[in-house]
Amino acid sequence: MQKINFKKELFKNNGHFGRYGGCFAPELLQPILKNVETVFEKFKNSEILKNEFNELLKSYAGRETPIYHAKSFSKIAGGAQIWIKREDLLHGGAHKTNNVLGQAILAREMGSKKIICETGAGQHGIATAMIGALFGFKTKVFMGAKDVERQKMNVDRMKLLGAEVIEIDAGSMSLKDAINEAMRYWVQHSHDTYYVFGTAAGPHPYPELVSYFQKVIGEEARKQILYKTGKLPKEVLAAVGGGSNAIGIFQGFLDDKNVKLTGVEPAGIGKKHGETIGRGKFGCLHGSLSKVNCSKDGQINESHSISAGLDYPGVSPIHAYLDEIGRVKFSGILDKEALETFVEFSRTEGIIPALESSHALAEAKKRAKKYKKTDILLVNLSGRGDKDLHTVFKGIND
Amino acid sequence: MNRYKKTFSKLKKENKIAFIPFWMIGDPTPIKSLKMLRILAESADILEVGFPFSDPLADGPIIQESVNKALKSRTTIKECFKIISQIRDEYPEKPIGALIYFNLILSFGVEDFFKQLKVSGIDSIIIPEVPPEEINSKIESKFSLLELSKKYDVSLVFLPSTNTLDTRLEKIIDISSGFIYAISSPTTTGGKIDFSEGIGKLITKIKNKTSIPICVGFGVSSPEDIKELKIMGVDGVIIASKIIKIYRKNGEKGVKEFVEKCKKVT
Numbered sequence: 001m002q003k004i005n006f007k008k009e010l011f012k013n014n015g016h017f018g019r020y021g022g023c024f025a026p027e028l029l030q031p032i033l034k035n036v037e038t039v040f041e042k043f044k045n046s047e048i049l050k051n052e053f054n055e056l057l058k059s060y061a062g063r064e065t066p067i068y069h070a071k072s073f074s075k076i077a078g079g080a081q082i083w084i085k086r087e088d089l090l091h092g093g094a095h096k097t098n099n100v101l102g103q104a105i106l107a108r109e110m111g112s113k114k115i116i117c118e119t120g121a122g123q124h125g126i127a128t129a130m131i132g133a134l135f136g137f138k139t140k141v142f143m144g145a146k147d148v149e150r151q152k153m154n155v156d157r158m159k160l161l162g163a164e165v166i167e168i169d170a171g172s173m174s175l176k177d178a179i180n181e182a183m184r185y186w187v188q189h190s191h192d193t194y195y196v197f198g199t200a201a202g203p204h205p206y207p208e209l210v211s212y213f214q215k216v217i218g219e220e221a222r223k224q225i226l227y228k229t230g231k232l233p234k235e236v237l238a239a240v241g242g243g244s245n246a247i248g249i250f251q252g253f254l255d256d257k258n259v260k261l262t263g264v265e266p267a268g269i270g271k272k273h274g275e276t277i278g279r280g281k282f283g284c285l286h287g288s289l290s291k292v293n294c295s296k297d298g299q300i301n302e303s304h305s306i307s308a309g310l311d312y313p314g315v316s317p318i319h320a321y322l323d324e325i326g327r328v329k330f331s332g333i334l335d336k337e338a339l340e341t342f343v344e345f346s347r348t349e350g351i352i353p354a355l356e357s358s359h360a361l362a363e364a365k366k367r368a369k370k371y372k373k374t375d376i377l378l379v380n381l382s383g384r385g386d387k388d389l390h391t392v393f394k395g396i397n398d
Numbered sequence: 399m400n401r402y403k404k405t406f407s408k409l410k411k412e413n414k415i416a417f418i419p420f421w422m423i424g425d426p427t428p429i430k431s432l433k434m435l436r437i438l439a440e441s442a443d444i445l446e447v448g449f450p451f452s453d454p455l456a457d458g459p460i461i462q463e464s465v466n467k468a469l470k471s472r473t474t475i476k477e478c479f480k481i482i483s484q485i486r487d488e489y490p491e492k493p494i495g496a497l498i499y500f501n502l503i504l505s506f507g508v509e510d511f512f513k514q515l516k517v518s519g520i521d522s523i524i525i526p527e528v529p530p531e532e533i534n535s536k537i538e539s540k541f542s543l544l545e546l547s548k549k550y551d552v553s554l555v556f557l558p559s560t561n562t563l564d565t566r567l568e569k570i571i572d573i574s575s576g577f578i579y580a581i582s583s584p585t586t587t588g589g590k591i592d593f594s595e596g597i598g599k600l601i602t603k604i605k606n607k608t609s610i611p612i613c614v615g616f617g618v619s620s621p622e623d624i625k626e627l628k629i630m631g632v633d634g635v636i637i638a639s640k641i642i643k644i645y646r647k648n649g650e651k652g653v654k655e656f657v658e659k660c661k662k663v664t
Contacts, residue, residue, distance in 0.1 A: 019537070019538075022532060023529060023531070024500060024527040024528060024529065024532070025455075025527055025529070026455060026456035026526045026527060026557075027526075027529065027556065027557045027558060027559060027562065027581070028456070028557075028559050028561070028581065030529055030562070030566065031561050031562060031563055031566075034563070170459075170462060171452065171453070171462075171466075176453060177453075180453055180454075180455055183455055184455070184458065281505070282504060282538060283501045283504050283505065284499075284500040284501045284504055284527060285453065285501060286453075286455070287455075287527065289504075289537070292501060294501060294505060295505075296505065297474055297475050297502065297505060297506075298451070298475070298499075298501045298502040298503075298504065298505030298506065299451065299452040299469060299502075300452045300453050300501070
């Protein structure tokens with residue numbers, strides 16, 4: 001692997017990451033995206049706005065989140081110590097809150113009165129509905145009909161928070177179709193509407209912007225693990241759907257070349273899956289060049305995962321790049337394995353992990369055996385699993 | 399002289415503007431779409447076709463439905479090229495433009511795709527997500543898109559709108575060939591045209607800087623719209639969603655009557 005100083009260089013190329021990234025969005029969106037880029041630059045250079053963001057992370061969202069040594073789960077796995085970063089304890093129940101607080105400030109600075117977003121699992125929808133309430137924005141959440149069905153509790157939460165949930169029954173009725181519709185809506189309403197994008201994908205500047213607001217996870221985790229154990233983990237693992245929680249935690253460790261980074265994609269039921277990096281090909285979807293899960297002809301495939309948050313045929317161009325240069329390795333976990341871990345982790349630790357995070361936990365469990373008892377594996381527990389109970393009990397009974 | 403130049407200069411002499419109907423290849427089946435293209439070609443000065451792509455971000459619900467029908471009837475990229483070759487044989491002089499999303503091109507192989515465009519007789523291509531900033535980049539190919547467009551004599555068409563910044567507009571004018579596709583108002587295809595939102599200004603701005611023909615689309619839906627745009631000085635009009643709507647309601651016969659009416663007022 002070539003020598004790269006990630007902290008300095010990863011975001012140096014205007015939204016291009018090797019051959020991935022860019023701003024491949026319809027002409028009508030270009031001026032709007034330029035405005036987002038301008039206000040993001042303003043944010044990065046403003047101590048006042050950054051302080052406001054950090055204060056909200058602290059007092060509204062409850063940062064910092066702890067890291068925790070999951071001793072019983074480690075014991076079952078055998079081998080390395082498995083530590084978890086508790087993003088499940090963040091207000092809203094998942095890491096998504098970090099990102100939306102940042103983007104809410106951008107929306108306000110742009111003078112937008114309304115915000116829109118897409119959501120798959122519903123976590124990003126809830127987070128956006130929360131900040132909509134907090135900042136006084138009118139909020140519309142675009143959600144695939146299939147996801148509305150499997151995440152009913154989250155839909156109710158969004159409505160309670162005052163958001164309007166728009167059910168999309170086009171295409172595969174899941175996340176990708178929600179993004180299509182949200183972007184179309186944005187084209188027509190950009191004069192007073194800001195699009196709160198949920199993951200580190202999409203057209204420039206979103207991959208960079210979302211990574212920026214999520215990097216707090218990795219920065220905290222690195223400090224915490226050093227403080228508590230006096231050393232760095234051997235490996236950091238995170239689930240990858242679009243890739244925002246993973247790029248969040250990885251950013252703390254990219255330049256620690258002895259720390260392995262592992263992205264865990266949903267292998268689904270084998271034939272149907274969401275392993276965009278593992279099994280996709282070079283393509284263009286939702287505004288950037290990245291890996292895409294598509295047919296030989298280039299038609300986007302329906303992805304599949306038991307976890308709605310990982311059910312996406314695209315992926316962050318940053319992950320596609322980090323995979324290509326070998327800095328992050330990717331692997332796949334089956335629905336079945338994630339389900340087993342979901343239950344096992346709940347019973348051994350008294351923590352119900354999100355199905356998304358259960359993929360990363362399952363991979364950590366597999367890998368722990370190869371390590372010594374003094375070695376550390378750090379898993380990003382990106383969210384809590386209450387929202388998944390309906391799916392899990394259905395899955396167990398099937 | 400290429401087909402676009404010939405067509406536009408002939409129309410100019412006759413004091414006419416180009417009528418450009420659009421159809422999605424494969425809607426509702428490949429064979430029926432070939433029949434539709436023939437009907438359109440009888441009234442069209444230029445044909446605009448779409449290759450179906452599952453996630454047409456720049457298009458509205460009507461074209462999305464067209465795509466769904468085309469993909470349901472298993473319209474492949476190979477099939478699209480076959481149908482175009484057929485039309486090309488039957489109408490050797492008529493310019494044919496194609497709207498093709500980038501993922502289809504990347505999957506096919508970028509240079510191979512341009513080769514195939516040339517072979518099947520396509521004169522221009524719109525790749526809706528490729529911004530002017532990227533046409534000099536070599537994306538999965540030895541040559542940039544601009545180089546490929548020259549090598550295979552396929553014009554690149556871009557879509558400025560009323561909210562395109564002046565600096566971008568200049569760049570677009572600079573790299574456009576064939577014609578410039580001006581978007582009537584900030585909407586996706588099939589939205590309502592609003593003549594008050596500065597389309598006239600955009601046309602004048604472009605006219606002052608280039609002699610490349612300007613055609614207007616998105617929301618153009620009646621002979622009245624065409625008349626109005628002709629007065630504003632455009633060189634052509636593109637109608638897509640409206641034709642699809644008429645087809646769903648009144649079938650081929652309805653479309654035939656509509657496009658004949660449109661052609662008359664150009």
